[in-house]
Amino acid sequence: MLVGCDGPLSTLSPAGPIAAEIAWLWWAMLAGAALLTLMVGVLVAMSFGRPRDIPERRWTVTLGVWFSIAVLSVVLATGLWLGERILPRDDGAVTVHAHGFQWGWRFTQPGADGQPVETLDTLYIPAGQPVDVLVTSGDVIHAFWVPRLAGKIDAIPGRENRLRLQADMPGRFDGVCAEFCGLGHAVMRFAVIAYPPDAPPEALTQLEGAPE
Amino acid sequence: MTAPDKGFTLSPNPPQHALHLHRELNRVWANDRGWWGQITAVNHTTLGLRFMATALVFFAIGGVLAMMLRAQLATPAGVFLDTELYNQIFTMHGSIMMFLFAIPMLEGLGIWLLPKILGTRDMAFPRLTALGYWCYLFGGLIMLTALLFGVAPRDGWFMYTPLSGATHSPGINADIWLLGVTFVEISALAAAIEITVTILRQRPPGMTLTRMPLFAWYMLGTSVMMLVGFPPLILGSVLLEVERAFNWPFFEVARGGDPLLWQHLFWLFGHPEVYIIFLPAAGAISTIIPVMCRTQIVGYGAIVAAILALVFLSFGLWVHHMFTVGIPHMALAFFSAASALVAVPTAVQIFAWIGTMWRGQPQMHLPMLHIMGFFLTFVMGGLTGVMLAIVPFNWQAHDTAFVTAHLHYVLIGGFVFPMMAAASYWMPLISGRGRIKGLGEAAFWVILLGFHGTFFVMHLTGLVGMPRRIDTYPDNPEWIWLNLTSSIFSFVLTIGFALFAIDMVLQALLGPRTPRDPWKGQTLDWAMMRPTPSYTFASLSTRPLTPGQPAGEVALRLARGEGLLPGAPRGRREFLVTEIGTGRPDHVAILPGNTALPLAMSAMIGGFVLLMLAGLYILTPLALAGVGVLIWRWGRSLTTPHDHPPVSIAPELSLPVHHHSRATLVQSGIVCLLVANGTLFASLLFGLGFLTVVAPNWPAPLPLRGGMTEAILTVAAVGALALGSLAVRLRIGVVPAITGLAVNLLALALVATLAAMALHDPTNHARDALRAVLTGYAGLHVLMSAGFAGFVWQMALRGELSPNRPGVVANWRLVQDYTTVTAAIVALVVIWQGIAG
Known part of the structure; x- marks a missing residue:
């Protein structure tokens, strides 16, 4: 089963703390949902016995209202707490820029010397630290999504959205456009390369000295 | 007979010869003969069935499209469809299933069933039923034709701008969607209006709201949601079409528009839409379960409260389709909570249904089998829905196959399974024939297996990263077996639906004749003769059924004319209209005939x-x-030149006909129409407010035009309309009517003058475009009021007006007042904009 959950775009094989938190939330909710489905199944199965007097309010109010509110409150509170934890914060995180277009991504990230470096369809981020991505679009709506590192955020013309992602270890992580954007939607792929902070890749160093 | 509890007792009419009554009524109510009769038919049984049959044809077409999608996705680099065609097909699959299958199907069910279940003879506005059907058919055909010619919409059923705008979607593909769907939505609004009025005004005496069959409550919730839910979509579609056709910017960022405005308008409709589809299905379940379990429903009051809560909550959670657009997390938390909260009324119903099964003795007839399929599927879909309402998880799952799986669990679980239960439950009433044992059960099991085989793994497909709406995935071999599984089982699912269709056809043609009321039903629809007569009941029920009383028991009495308003002795289509709350008899409505x-x-x-x-x-x-x-x-054709005598409905009670009533059905209908219209207007104001506050590129570059002269003209226009509102309240006659006409025409001239003087070119900026739309909206309504005044003036000239027949003037008053109020609001907004800069 766990083998089936792997993959370069799998939310279930997280490679950073943000994606890991959400994956953990999923497994917890799956367990709860399985229990609830089982409960309803058992209640339905038990109805096939003899007719019996039932207290109406126990079914409609106790089970229907209070039980479901209790379950929902737990899920909602967890979701809110978790959502707050993974939000971008003003903590001086590295900021990069992702600009979507039909059909590709133009990334701007700080180079080895601190000067911005522009790349196409490959984003370089330092591993082991949070990175904020400012997401914009030049034409239609796209969505920036690197499932193993974080959730997704839309790239909307006229707006700048911010998404935080983080990779634990250096490596290559696949990204896709998640919002339908026309003929090239399926091929609007990109890669995120997480590099050791002390060893930036060539792509970020070779452009040193380029005109400002 | 026991007396109804509200203090009026109606004794039975003397029995007559049932066959004689049948012939007399059939002469008046039947459709015309032959093909022409199909064209002129306005009867709810004919049209309800036709709605449902047409919806099933579209379901089949939508299903074939789905098979093509699954064929393409079965392998990672499928070449079955090219991308352009794939995009058209998934757009059409969603659009057909939503707008041409689900909505018309539930409208058809409501139209076919409500008059029967309420014990009346037709819907409130039979010609509107027919109009709705033709609009649905023609709109659907336009969309299908586009598909045949390869110019179908291709921007997704949600039509997000700017992708669907003129720049990125040239050609008529997007226009087909915007115009075709809006054309079809006329039928949704028509159905919503007449379903609301029928439920509120056509119940048997003594059937207070709290004694209505639950199905009527569900349909009332549905129709109110449709009245309020469809206008934002219609507005959005009109604005986008105007942007595409005339280059007025509403959604284009560079000129002050905002693509998010489209998303808000679309999902303001789009989420209630899900409950619009679910509620009628839940109504069928609430009707069928107690009958199948030979008991009464558990928690009638709790279920009604749950319906009201659903109607209310469903308008507060549209933003959960927009969790990834960049709205602040704390704002999302509100919508997240609302989205999760909507599970509470749903849970109340689920537990009430299971409690009903505990209290009774469930019998595993075919309808019950489909309800078991519903429980399994819908509960799982509901739970994934709660997961998706949780913001961080939504950030991962949004726009992936996980959502595709979820929505099919909810829609097939929450709508298709209940509809199949309803089909096998009501088939004896539709065709008068019973089932051929075995085939229906086989269809059920194949559908259940095919469905879960297709969509259960699709959750995982989404979680391992497959986005929606992609046609190839050559770099992701880990998705192959998941997609192949879905594709294979989807064909199993299709075979199941084909078996279901074959079963229905065979049953209608070859099934054994069933006895009357084969299920011992608890609603008046089972008190009818079979096959369903055109007039439904030879005489109308004097009171609601008492709990536990099988409907079949009263069938004979009604057929012999012992109920109210027996036969058609005056050669007119007549039924009883009651008061909204109490169900007290109010008047007799005379319906128009075939046309x-x-x-x-x-x-x-x-x-x-x-x-x-x-x-x-x-x-x-x-x-x-x-x-x-x-x-x-x-x-x-609704006017009458003379007074009509009262009509005897029971030995001791005569009632006026509708011409002499102050509260006619048409008036109730106009109130509904104005509620929908008011929602459209409110959506328009929301759009203006949203763009003003949120959109980039505001304020508009050009300062507003206009000064004191324009302000005075604006006030004069509103003043003229106020005079119109005054005129309509005067004594009925020629002078007030012509005064009303004159002041409305004056206001129209003023609005036109103002438009010419003060408006910038609407293509400049969203502000100017919206001001033009607001002005146009006001102008259109002034024109409508003028039309109404002119109509009344014509009636006065022909001597058709009388203080005894106040109907048309009351209707004019509603429209005139609405016009005055909205025009005043438009004036305030425009003047406020001028002051605020």
Whole structure:
């Protein structure tokens, strides 16, 4: 089963703390949902016995209202707490820029010397630290999504959205456009390369000295 | 007979010869003969079945499209469809299933069933039923034709701008969607209006709201949601079409628009839509379970409260489709909570249904089997829905196959399974025939297996990263077996639906005749003769059924004319209209008969749509004028030149006919229409407010035009309309009518003058475009009020007005007051904009 959950775009094989938190939330909710489905199944199965007097309010109010509110409150509170934890914060995180277009991504990230470096369809981020991505679009709506590192955020013309992602270890992580954007939607792929902070890749160093 | 509890007792009419009554009624109520009779039919049984049959054809077409999608996705680099065609097909699959299958199906069910379950003879506005059907058919055919010619919509059923805008989607593909769907939505609004009025005004005496069959409550919730839910979509579609056709910016960022405005308008409709689809299905479940379990429903009051809560909550959670657009997390938390909270009324119903099964003795007839399928599927879909309402998880799962799986669990679980239960439950009433054992059960198991085989793994497909709406995935071999599994089982699912269809056809043709009321039903629909007569009941029930009383028991009494208003002795289509809350008899409505007017009207509207599609904008006023003429004729056929005597409905009770009533069905209908219209207006104001506050590129570069002169003209226009509102309240006659006409025409001239003086070119900026739309909205309503005043003036000239027949003036008053109020609001907004800068 766990083998089936792997993959370069799998939310279930997280490679950073943000994606890991959400994956953990999923497994917890799956367990709860399985229990609830089982409960309803058992209640339905038990109805096939003899007719019996039932207290109406126990079914409609106790089970229907209070039980479901209790379950929902737990899920909602967890979701809110978790959502707050993974939000971008003003903590001086590295900021990069992702600009979507039909059909590709133009990334701007700080180079080895601190000067911005522009790349196409490959984003370089330092591993082991949070990175904020400012997401914009030049034409239609796209969505920036690197499932193993974080959730997704839309790239909307006229707006700048911010998404935080983080990779634990250096490596290559696949990204896709998640919002339908026309003929090239399926091929609007990109890669995120997480590099050791002390060893930036060539792509970020070779452009040193380029005109400002 | 026991007395109804509200203090009025109606004794039975003397029994008559049932066959004699049947012939007398059938002469009046039956459709015309032959093909022409199909064109002029306005009868709810005919049209309800036709709605449902047409919806099933579209379901089959949508299903074939789904098979093509699954064939393409079965392998990672499928070459079955090219991307352009794939995009058209998934767009059409969603659009067909939503707008041409689910909505018309539930409308058809409501139209076919409600008059029967409420014990009345037809829907409140039979010609509107027919108009709705033709608009649905023509709109659907336009969309299908586009698919055949390869110019179908291709921007997704959600039509997000700017992708669906003129720049990124040239050609008529997007226009087909915007105009075609809006054309079809006329039928949704028509159905919503008449379903609301029928439920509120056509119940048997003594059937208070709290004694209504639950199905009526569910349909009331549905129709109210449709009245309020569809206008934002219609507005959005109109604005986007105007942007595409005339270059007025509403959604284009560079000129002050915002693509998020489209998303808000779309999902303001789109989420209630899900409950619009679910509620009628839940109504069928609430009707069927107690019958199948030979007991009474558990928690009637709790279920009604749950319906009201759903109606209310469903308008507060549209933003959960927009969790990834960049709205602040704390704001999302509100919508997240609302989205999760909507599970509470759903849970109340689920537990009430299971409690009902505990209290009774469930019998595993075919309808119950489908309800078991519903429980399994819908509960799982509901739970994934709660997961998706949780913001962080939504950030991962949004726009992946996980959502595709979820929505099919909810829609097939929450709508298709209950509809199949309903089909096998009501089939004896539709065809008068029973089932052929075995085939239906086989269909059920194949569908259940095919469904879960297709969609259960699709959750995982989404979680391992497959986005929606992609046609190839050569770099992701880990998705292959998941997709292949879904594709294989989807064909199993299709075979199951084919078996279901075969079963229905065989049953209708070959099934054994069933006895009357084979299930021992608890609602009045089972008190009918079979096959369903055109007039439904030879006489109308004197009171609601008492709990536990099988409906079949009263069938004979009603057929012999012992109920109210027996037969058709006056040669007119008549039924009883009651008061909204109490169910006290109010008057007798006389319905119009068979007519081709609805077909002509929808053909004229269709002409307008085709002219728009062809870009022949200059000719569209002709079609609109034609629509105006037909509306006039529609209204003229409702007038009467003389007083009518009261009609005896029971030995001791005579009631006036509707011409002499102050609270006619038409008046209730106009109130519903104005509620929908008011929602549209409110959505428009929301749009203006949203863009003003949120959109980039505001304020507009050009300062507003206009000064004191324009302000005075604006006040004068509103003042003229206020005079119109005053005139309509005067004594009924020629002078007030012509005064009303004059002041409305004056206001119209003023609005036109203001538009010419003060408006910038609407293509400049969203602000100018919206001001033009607001002005146009006011102008259109002034024109409508003028039309109403002119209509009343005509009636006065022909001597058709009388203080005893107040109906039309009351209707004019509603429209006139609405016009005055909205025009005043428009004036305030425009002047406020001028002051605020």
